[in-house]
Structures are given as structure tokens and as C-alpha cells.
Amino acid sequence: MPHIDFTLPHWAYWLGLIIFPVAGMILARRARPRQAGYSAALAYLVLVTGGILGLHRFYLKSLLGLIYIPIFLCVLWGNAQEREARSVLSDATNLVKVAERTLERERPRLATAEADIDQLRAEVAAAEPDSFAKKSAERRLKRAEDAIVTGRDRITTAEAELVGAAPIAEAAGKDRAFWANVARYAFYTILALMAVDAVLIPGLVRRADALAAREVPEESLIDAETAEKAAQIDPDARKADHEWAENWIDRLSLFAGEFVSYWAVIAVFVYYFEVISRYVFNSPTNWAHESMYLMFGMQYLIAGSYAMLTESHVRVDIFYAPLSRPKKAWVNLLTSVFFFIFAGTLLVTSYIFAMDAVAVPSGNSVVSDWARGQIGFGEMLGGLSLRDWTDPAIRWGEISFNEWEVPLWPMKWMMFVGGVLLVLQGVSKISKDIRAIARGA
Template sequence: MPGLDFTLPHWLYWIGLIVFPIVAMSLGRRPKPTERLYSVPLAYMIWITGGIIGLHRLYLRNLWGLLFIPVFLFILIANSQQQDARSLQSDATNQLRMAERVITREEERVTGAEADLPGLRAELETTEEGSFARRSVERRIERAEQGIESGRQKLEQAREEAELARPLVDAATRDRTWWAAAAKYAFYLIVALLVIDAFLLPMLVRRANERLPRGTEVDEFERTAAAAAAATGEARRDDRDLAENWIDRLSLFCGEFVSYWAVIAVFVYYYEVISRYVFNSPTNWAHEAMYLMFGMQYLIAGSYAMLTESHVRVDVFYAPLPRKKKAWVDLFTSVFFFIFAGTLLFTCWTFAMDAIAVPSGNAVVSDWARGQVGFGEALANWNLGQWTDPNIRWGEISFNEWEVPLWPMKWVMVMGAALLVLQGVSKFAKDIRAIARGE
């Protein structure tokens, strides 16, 4: 199988977290078509992301998409067998290498001992019976004979192990080569099918649309929502109806913005799975990139969850209260909220300043964060080289192989804590207004 050797650039990671939600939000706010039809752009997107298992044809309800699945499963099986063969080959090769080393070492030792033995025996003849010198030579002869015997035993054992290991190495090498070739040609088959479908997709989409019944088709989710609204007598309330001031609108925007990061995670983990199990090339950045992203998402979405009352809570006594009494309860508990939110903001600020204060080369911002230069001097010495010079890597970076800068994430934590404090202020003002109006 061909390998994948792609490492996500740091700049592309951060730009993707900003650009993708903006594009997704603009597409999500387009007016919905009056008639539901299959989409050529969506078909191509599925072709790119899931075409390797035929999802683009299954999206169009074309049963030829089932042809991709067994080929893809064969690739997974072939890669698994290839990995097993590689493990066996590695073990057998190590066994053979160790046996060959023993043979080389012991042959030299046995040969040297056998060459020295006649001289020792001649020396023994020249010594006086019962003398210290004679006893010393006898011990040397005894050790030489024992070494020769032990060396011959080790040689015999090592030669047996080498004879057993050689066919294992050959068999494992043949199996690994065969499964690697099988996986490669199966992958080439899928690539050929994908190339063909790349040209056929517009026609396939047109035929799929021709098979659809005319008229607007309401999906199951909309039918369920409409039935629930009819049963309760209440229409589903839009989140935008909750926005009463600029803070609420900011929380709604940030919540919607980071919600699209979950879509990025789908694409990234899909790439990681395909890279790992199809191309045998696991990434060194996918997992770290996503858990950093989800940490930022968790904090940024806090204000949105507070606005929409999506936080988990036990409200057995709170839920039945009228609006005015709820406002009094919220005012009382807001003391604890602001203690928590203020502590969170102060802690995140400390983390963020510590992150950029890590000394890295000639970074002006790091010198400023450590108090070595003033803000005016740092601003005067700031230039484009602070961003582009590879010798300047200011701020904290991760300890993993990807070495992504961590200071942007720490500052996003500050933004999330600040949004939460602002949303608390908005909630506090609403409660005061509710009590004053007697609602």
C-alpha cells in the first residue's frame, strides 16, 4: 500500500478553525429550496470523504455502492494480515540475527581456545609436580576445555535456532509481500472506481432526482417536531428569540460558530481512521488537534449553554416557581456563579500570560510577558519576522511530536471565561428587570 506522510501545518489548523465555521454558517443560513433534491456538490463532498466505501452511490440510493464495501473490507483484512506477517518477520529476523551473532562469537571463542590448548598442555609438561605453577596451568586447561565444551553446545543450539528461523523469515516475507501487493491492487481498484464515478456523478444525481416524486418532501425529523408541537400546543422556539441584548447575540453567535467544529472532528477522525487502517500511516497530529479543539469548544460554548439553559441541573424545586421567584433564586445563586466565573477568568488569564511568557528565541511578546521589556518597546520592535522567522517560536508549545503552539488555545480559554462573565451580567440584568416589573 502507498503510505501517507502528511502533517497538518499549524497555521492551517488555526485558520481552519476560523474559516470553516464562517463558511458553514453562511451556507446554513441560505434559504432552503422548496423542493428536496439530490445535490451535485453534496454528492462530490461525500465522494471525497466517503467514496472509498461507496457512500456517494449509497447517498443516491444506487446499489452499485455495495461493490465498494467488500473491496474496502478486503483492504482492511489484507493490511491486518500484512501487519501480522510483519510482526512474525520481525520476530523471526531478530531470532535469526541473535543466533548468527552467537555463532560468530562462539566460533571465535572455541577456535581461540582450541588453538591455545596445545600450548597449555606443553607448558604443563615443563612444570614441577605439585607446584603452584602446575596447579595454575591445570586450572587454565580446565577452563579452556570447559569453554570449548560450552561453546560447542551454544554453537549447536544457535545453529538449530538459525535453521528454524530462516524458513520462518522467508515465509513471513512472502506473506507480507503478497498481502501488501493484494492491498495495493485492491486500493487501485477502488481508485479506478472513484475516478469513473467522478465523471458519472452529475449523471447519477440527475437520474436520482428524476426518480424522486415531485413536491416537497418533509423528513422524519420535521414530522416528529411538528407532531410534538401540535400535541403540546407550542411551536418550537428558536434560539434567536432568547437574544434580548448584544451580549445574548454575541453568545448565540459564538455558540453557533464553535458548533461547526464538531463537523471538523468528523473529517479529521475519518482521515485518521483511513490513514491508519488503509494506508498503515497513523498521524501524529489528529488526536492532539481534536482534543485541543474540543477543550476550546467547551469553554466558548459555555455562555451559549447558559443563555439557552442547556447546562445540566436538578431543578425539582426551581422548575415550578413563577418567573419572579425564579429571578430571586437566580439573583441569590448568581453570587456563587460570579465567584466561579471570576476565578475561571483570572485563572485562564494567568495560564494565557504564562503560555506566551515561555522564552523561545527572540520573541518580543515573550519578553514583554516576562516583564523584561515594556509594552511600548515591544510594540516598537514588533515586525513581520516575529511571525515568519522559523528561529522565533514564541510561547508555549506541546510536548508531543506535532509541537503545536498552545498559547492560542490558552487565550481562547480567556475568551470563553469572559463570555461566560458577560452572559452572567446579562442574566443578572434580566432578573433585576423581571423583579422590577413583577413578571
């Protein structure tokens, strides 16, 4: 199987976290056609991303996509057997190498010891009885005899291991080559089918649209009466996001929540790429997992204000839910003290973490020196250039410890941004509660 040696550039990661949500928000606001149909562009996107599983066929309501699944399973099975054979081959090869090195080392030692044994015996026989020279000669003779016995044992063991491991290594090498070819040719078969489908997609789209036009539209699973009862139980249950916004802070929180929600879609693509790279191409990445848990950490922090605005946080409503709006406002005001203690602590500590992350000198000392207070802000700006941001050989600020070495300071600054949004939303909520108390409703 071919290998994928792709490593996501740092600039592409951070730029993708900005461009992808913007594109998603633009597409979500497009005017939708009255009659939904199938898109050739989307079909090609599915072909590129999930074509090896035949997902483009399933999207276009074609059961011929089932042909892809057994072939793809052949790829997975071939790769699994190839990895197992590779492990057996590696173990057997190591045994062969160790045995060969043992034979190379012990055979000359044994030959030397056997050549010297007669001379040592003669020295023992010639030495005066009970003398120091005789005892010394006997000790040398004993060491030589022990060395001969040990050497012969080691040589016998090494020869046995060599005889046993060599056929295993040869068989494992053949198995590895066979299963690698099985996976390779199965993969090439999938690529051939995908190439054919790439030509057939326009016709498949027209066929799927024709089938959809003949289908009877399904009735809504929730009728008007059920929806009205649900609204009476919880007026906010079916409340649209835009209905929560009453001021610019609320709109900012809604924008932040919608923006980072599209990051979850990025995770689908990245983890899909990781699984395919690992199990199809035997090329696990060193960046997928780290990039995603950093992204989800930032998403959690930035979406906090959105969750607070839409009352999505978990709380105990046994006593709170039955209260009237003014009483709820009083409860909110009293408990807001604890909220601002938490939010203020988050804001201050995240700012300290962010500045400390920038202050780490890991290459370009201009920004790091400014963060440590050694130079002024203007001097720092004057020393910056485009190369400081684009040259991969230049790093500044805290970076991760694995091979990807992604800068961590942007993520820590997002902690501070999340704290700012949370504090602002808390101020907005207090103002609403005060108005509710003043109006009595």
C-alpha cells in the same frame, strides 16, 4: 500500498478553526430552494472524502455503491494480514541477525580456546604439585574448558535458531509481499471505479432528482396538538436560539456557541482521515488526536456562555421548575454568588496560564520577553515581523511535547476568552433577574 506522509501545518490548523465556521455560518444562512434536490458539488465532495466506501452512490440513492464495500474490506484485510506478516518477518529477521552475530562472535573464541587447551594442559602437568603455579594453571585450564563447553552450546543453539528462523523469515517476506499486492490492487480497483463515477455523477444527480420528484412527501412525525402540549409542559423546550437574545451580550453568546458548533464537523473529517490513513495506507498521523482534543477543550470553554444563556447546563429542577418567574429570579440571584466565584476564578487563573504560556522562551524571545516583563509592549511590536508567524523554524510560547509541536498558548488564551464570555453572560442573567423581580413577572 502507498503511504501518506501528510502533517497538518500549524497555521492551517488555527486558520481552519476560523475559516470553516465562518463558511458554515454563511452557508447555513443561504436561502433554501422550495424543493430540495441533490447537489452535484456535494456529490463530488462525498466522492473525494468517502468515495472509497461508495458513499457518493448511497447519497445519490444508487445501490451500486454496495460494490465498493467488499473491495474496501479486501483492502482492510490485506493490510491487516500484511501487518501481521511484517511482524512475523521482523521477529524472524531479528532471530537470524542475533544468531549470525552469535556465530561470528563465538566461532573465533571457540577456535582460540581449543587451540590453547593443549598448552594449558601441558602447563598443569609441568607445574610442581600443590604449588601456586599449579593452582593458577588449573584455574586457567578450567576457565578454558568451561569456555569451550559454553561456546559449543551457544554455537549449537545459534545454528538451530538460524536453521529454524531463516525459512520463517523467507515465508513471511513472501506473505507480506502477497498481501501488500492484494491491498494495493484492491485500492487501485476502487480508484478506477471512483474515476468512472466522477464522470457519471451529473447523470446520477439528474436520476436522483427525478426519483425524488416522484416520491410522496412524508408527514410530520409530530402533529400540532403534540407540539402544543409539549410547549405547555416546558415553554422553553422548542424555543429557537434567537428568542433567547435580549441584549448584545446574549447575541455575542449565541454567536460564540454557533461558531464553535461547526468545529464538531471538523472533527468528523479529521478522525475520518486518521482512520483511513491508519488502516488503509498504514500511515497513522501524529497530529489528529492532539489537534482534536485541543479543539474540543476550546469548544467546551467558549460554548459555556451559550449553554448558560439557553439553560442547557444540567441542574436539579425538582424544586426550581415549579417556581414562578420572580421566585426563580430570586433563586438565581442568591446562587449567582457561587457562579461568580467560579467564573472569576476561571478568568483570573486562565489569564495567568495564558501569559505563562506566552512567556515560555522556545525560539523567538521577543514575545516571550514581553510576557515576562523584560521589554515594553511597543518594543515587542517593533521587533515582530511576518517571519515570526510563518517560519516553522521560529517558535515562541509553550508548545506540545509530541512530534507535532503545536503551540499551546492560543488554546490557553481561549480559556481566558471563555471566562470573559461566561462572566458577561452572568451579568446579563443578573440584569434579567432584577428586571423580573421589579416587574413581578
